[in-house]
Amino acid sequence: MHRIGKGLLGAVCLVFLGGAAPSTLQLYIRNRETPLQKQPTLSSPVLTRIPAGATVTWLGAGTPKKDFDKVRFGTQEGFVPHASLSTRPPSAEVSKTDGKPITAQAFASSGAATRGLSEAGLKYDKTKNPHDPKLALSVISVEGIARQVREEKGGAK
Amino acid sequence: MNARFAVAFPLVLGALNLPCFRAPDANLAADAIIEAGSKVAARAPECKKLASQQVAFEEEKALGSAVALNLAKAEGGLWVDVPAGITDVAAFNTQVNGATMGKVTFAATGRNQLNRYLNKLGKQLTQHSTRPDISWTFGVIDAPSENALSTPGGYIFVSRGLLKKLTSEAQLAGVLAHEIAHVTERHSLKAYSDAKANQCYIALGVSIGAGVAKDAVADQNSWVKVLDNAGALDLDAADVSGELIAKLVDDTVGRLLASGRAREDELAADQLAIELLVLGGFNPNEYVNLVKGLPEGAPIVSHHPKNQERVETMQKHLEQFAAMKPDSLPKGDVAALKAASTP
Numbered sequence A: 001m002h003r004i005g006k007g008l009l010g011a012v013c014l015v016f017l018g019g020a021a022p023s024t025l026q027l028y029i030r031n032r033e034t035p036l037q038k039q040p041t042l043s044s045p046v047l048t049r050i051p052a053g054a055t056v057t058w059l060g061a062g063t064p065k066k067d068f069d070k071v072r073f074g075t076q077e078g079f080v081p082h083a084s085l086s087t088r089p090p091s092a093e094v095s096k097t098d099g100k101p102i103t104a105q106a107f108a109s110s111g112a113a114t115r116g117l118s119e120a121g122l123k124y125d126k127t128k129n130p131h132d133p134k135l136a137l138s139v140i141s142v143e144g145i146a147r148q149v150r151e152e153k154g155g156a157k
Numbered sequence B: 001m002n003a004r005f006a007v008a009f010p011l012v013l014g015a016l017n018l019p020c021f022r023a024p025d026a027n028l029a030a031d032a033i034i035e036a037g038s039k040v041a042a043r044a045p046e047c048k049k050l051a052s053q054q055v056a057f058e059e060e061k062a063l064g065s066a067v068a069l070n071l072a073k074a075e076g077g078l079w080v081d082v083p084a085g086i087t088d089v090a091a092f093n094t095q096v097n098g099a100t101m102g103k104v105t106f107a108a109t110g111r112n113q114l115n116r117y118l119n120k121l122g123k124q125l126t127q128h129s130t131r132p133d134i135s136w137t138f139g140v141i142d143a144p145s146e147n148a149l150s151t152p153g154g155y156i157f158v159s160r161g162l163l164k165k166l167t168s169e170a171q172l173a174g175v176l177a178h179e180i181a182h183v184t185e186r187h188s189l190k191a192y193s194d195a196k197a198n199q200c201y202i203a204l205g206v207s208i209g210a211g212v213a214k215d216a217v218a219d220q221n222s223w224v225k226v227l228d229n230a231g232a233l234d235l236d237a238a239d240v241s242g243e244l245i246a247k248l249v250d251d252t253v254g255r256l257l258a259s260g261r262a263r264e265d266e267l268a269a270d271q272l273a274i275e276l277l278v279l280g281g282f283n284p285n286e287y288v289n290l291v292k293g294l295p296e297g298a299p300i301v302s303h304h305p306k307n308q309e310r311v312e313t314m315q316k317h318l319e320q321f322a323a324m325k326p327d328s329l330p331k332g333d334v335a336a337l338k339a340a341s342t343p
């Protein structure tokens, strides 16, 4: 196990089981129910579904485009979309009402992905810039463009 | 990064001077306040625990949006075209940030295309991060300086001057990845939690006497509610005053400015940046080389790591990804970067 830092980083670390040999690189699955597929295509048969936060062993790029990776999950080998991989486990979020940890699913359905400039931001702006809405309008515009990009389907590029 | 990269809020000092105490409002009923005041003052010691409690994303985003506005102002505004005819902030905010985005069209101007480009690049990195589902927002500061900044809640800004200086898309991706790491690791939230404990203590501990301000009583009530709700502070609630928000934000920014980012936070952000670059499909050596060539940090961040230490830490970290052959990863679309940085 390789620790990346101390203090704040205590909870997040990359897991490496050995030297630099390709088959020891461990990555995390970030999406729920990520399909492990027989071939590196979306239409290929699903061998099993991998839960979010599970680790897989990275075996190599799955396609020349690198949109799939070949991985080992438990004893099965197959392919997962590259976008589903992360070097660290998902970060836990807490509830806004009682500060207790919430599941990724609960967080996703809490509207976090669309949360932008809030009432607090608007109040702060009114306190600091009582007569100039230009700044808030420009921040909201950037948020609008960002949201449109985030909500576009498919790869990031 | 250097001092300008390292501190999330480098140029906001002048904009942040709010008085800590307000002039008394003589119209309040003194007796009632004294009685209520003695009860809340007894709870002031509880404020300490706020410094160590994790902050919910909603609270983080509320803080971040206030800081983002503050930064955008201090840095000379954002490089974006607001849709024509839009003047009502609240209505536009609902349209853009409501549960379902209303029909908003952003004209394909140079500025807006640059914002699109930056957000696409950012998405390529954040999808591999530990917080892929938060509302990441990448924007451009209209300034000739060479800055990259992040706020809690996922606002990341780069200056036009920095965009012009960079020579590969992988370098820009590295700068974004470093800032993304500060957000996913919640590096600025420690300062916020400390500010929260401090402001709670000041509000509850202030001696309540005849003529205390009405706002001070309202703020005390807000803090009592926070203590009752296990530290959760709904900054967006109707009864939380703009002054309380401003005090908290300014206290947070003041703390970050006073100390800069911790050395270990900077090194950790670099390491995480390397990971995001490799998974994002960018050659991490471009970023390592960029850091190598940065001017050394200014005295304000005296415990900031030297470039050499950052470079060595990243190079060592990179060895662990040898299987993925990071050396052979592309520098990215240089033409796209050039087009974007000269709108």
Ligand SMILES: [Zn+2]
Binding pocket: B001, B005, B006, B007, B178, B182, B261, B266, B269
């Ligand atoms: Zn930094």
